[in-house]
Amino acid sequence: MAIDPATPDTGTGAIRTASGDSVVAAEPGGGAPAAGIGPYRLARRRLRRNKVALAFGALFAIIVILCFCAPLYADHIAHTGPNDNHVTEKVTVGGKEKDVVSVSGLPIGPTWQGRFLLGADQNGRDLAVRLLYGGRNSLEVGFIATFITMILATIVGLAAGYYRGVVDGVLARILDLIWAYPVVLLGIALGTSLALGGLSIGPIEVSGNSLFVPAVIIGVVYIPYVAKPIRGQVLGLREKEFVDAARVQGASSLRIMAREILPNVASTLIVFLPLMIANAILLEAALSYLGAGIQPPNPSWGTMISDGIRLIPSAIHLTFVPGAMLVLAVLGINVFGDGVRDALDPRARVKIKEKETDKVSDDPVEFAVEH
């Protein structure tokens, strides 16, 4: 059994066995370990006490549930699909018949009833339906992109940090290359070219208007933002005694990475997860706004804002509604993510305070994602 000296690095306060089978926890601030309570259970406890984070987490969860219920709303309440045009149709509001889109091209505003609850867009499409489907698309892209980022960044970070040398050199330079390119610009370049020709990797064929195209683009451009901190952590962890012990016991490199090092970076990955989802949703919205993300006529919050821009003075709901949903979703996941970070790494807050009072901190883990 080896005591994990990497504990301060990961910031979880956890002391774990080399085998990773069981953990004991130390109370934050150097207090005595609370026997029998795991670090994640402890983090859950701390998170439960953070009512603000939970409230915003719940807000995000509600948005996710609503968006994933879009087909139910479309079929049973609005009775229209997200791409169904109703330009020349009429709708009865308060006993009066109104054009969905007027002769001069002005779409109807919110009716506060089943059909066109939040109004219509210029093509006479139900804004509420598009909002939910758009949210579903945005969230799906955000989740898939984050999944891609986390998986690839973990593999790259572990391999680069563990093997060092040539492997590290090559991977680090590739990460630098992606890092050096502005995220949005890289996203536009990839998005524009892939939207036209689609994506073809061996037997995998993805058409240009598939959700996977923006998801893959966003997933790839964010890899360095996660892989680099992971690599830094792994570089430190690989020199620790418990890794040496595993090596002496004859464990293979892959086993050491999977069983000894990965559990020690897991809390970092958990903290990154909500932040990356928020960033992926925002980047998806930005790319879609610029025409390089989700391809029309499929809605996303970004494309809806872009479509509504030119009618802002006369139909502000076209931009306000998707904009507000985007803000709420990102705010919800961000504040919840902060809560998760605080729960997993209560000392990070202490270290921030130390920074504010010009005290030099030892090695705080930075989770901010820069653009």
Added chain:
Amino acid sequence: MGTAPDYLDPQLAYTTQAVEAHWISYTGLLTYRHEEGEPGTQLIPGLADALPRISDDGKTYEFTLRRGLRYSDGTAVRASDYPYSIERMIRIPWGGRSFVTNYVVGAADFDAGRARSVSGITADDATGRITIRLREAYGAFSNVLAFPALAFVPRGTAIRNLSNDPPPGVGAYILTDVVPNRSFTLRKNPEFASFRIPDIPTGNLDTIRVNIVSNTNSEAQQVLNNQADIFDSGDTLPPALLPQIESQARDRFARKPVPSTFYFFLNTTKPPFNNEKARIAVNMAMDRDALSRIASGFLETDCFFIPRGIVGHPTSECPYGDRPDLAGAQRMLRDAGLEGAPVTVWGQERSPRKEYIDYYTDLLNKIGFRATERIIADTVYFPTIGNARTDPQTGFADWLQDFPNPSDFYLLMDGRSIQPTNNQNFSKVNDPFIQRELRRLNAVPATELDSVADEWAALDEYTARRAYVAVYGAEAVPKFFSNKLNFDSVFHPLYFNDWSTLSLR
């Protein structure tokens, strides 16, 4: 003006913003009648004393220059200025010079640097006679001669871009005080009235100052608030301001259709639109009113390829009805066994063209196709869909006239126009009947177009019946003035607001 003219040198300019100023400052041998609608497409003598005398084989055009003409700097106009003006236009070079180099004898050699002059144009200063010889008969050549780029400039005018100090011309106004990309002024030419050229107005306003503003929103606001007098018709009126303009300025705002054709091309060489029933189904189901609303009313609906205002526009009813018949279209597609056929719809990013494609894709899905969109950047759209490697099935297309002649529109239906790159015949129509008719009708001189109007109309009705394209209308542009100007000025089908007919209230 929300968009600066491309050039203010008349022999370089091609955009609407430029030619609306040049039309009244630089007159050529021929010009157009200053009237609205189809009468405005009628050719009249400009600096020539009469319409051309055209030889029986249609290859020789003869003109005689009016006497006593002077440029705006006082220099006398001579017949020999004309060959020089054409050579300057080719050498400088003007974007549309192929209209001349493809047809005038010796012009291609001059363009290629193999000749020192254009041998097909001769002029005699003593008699004022100007003769132009063509390699082959080209019925629309008189329209080509009416381009402001083929107007007279003095012999010896520098062969370089003179946009900052435009050369002298003959016209009701003089182009002056150019501040690049900021402003320019048109001053009334006091000499022009003395030339007594019939049917060309001599102008009412002494000075017309054109300011180029950074965006059309502020341009429209200024006109709405009477801080500026004309919203340039070449600019797009911001749809968000439309309700305000229509309520506050109803008596000084109008939508004016311009001869143009907006349509969805249907590739006749590729499934499913190689099947006539698929093409007819699209034409049957299309709700043109919906597209007009999407365009904020700036689309005059139509189903024929030759637009209203151009000789040959059919007066008959649409072959597949004026009202959309979705159920009929679905039935037709089912009968043809084309239900579920995959279709990729190509479109541009700019509004409302993207919205047209959103509508069209939804329509195709409703008929029974399995349609997806492919929207690409405006700048690469036409080169992309005009490339044989892309070979698109269907998508957005439009045509704004180069000159008011049906042959200009039927270039897009001519089998000879199908090319591996920069193809304009997007539907890849190569119909023997159309080819035969075009060979005959294209040779009829523009000055005699009225004599074959019925034949052009019959051809266009045939094209509509075969549903080679799905036409939905012609673009309309805004005529929007301040309340200082009379609203009865001429809105010309080619050059939009005729500034020489403007007058103060």
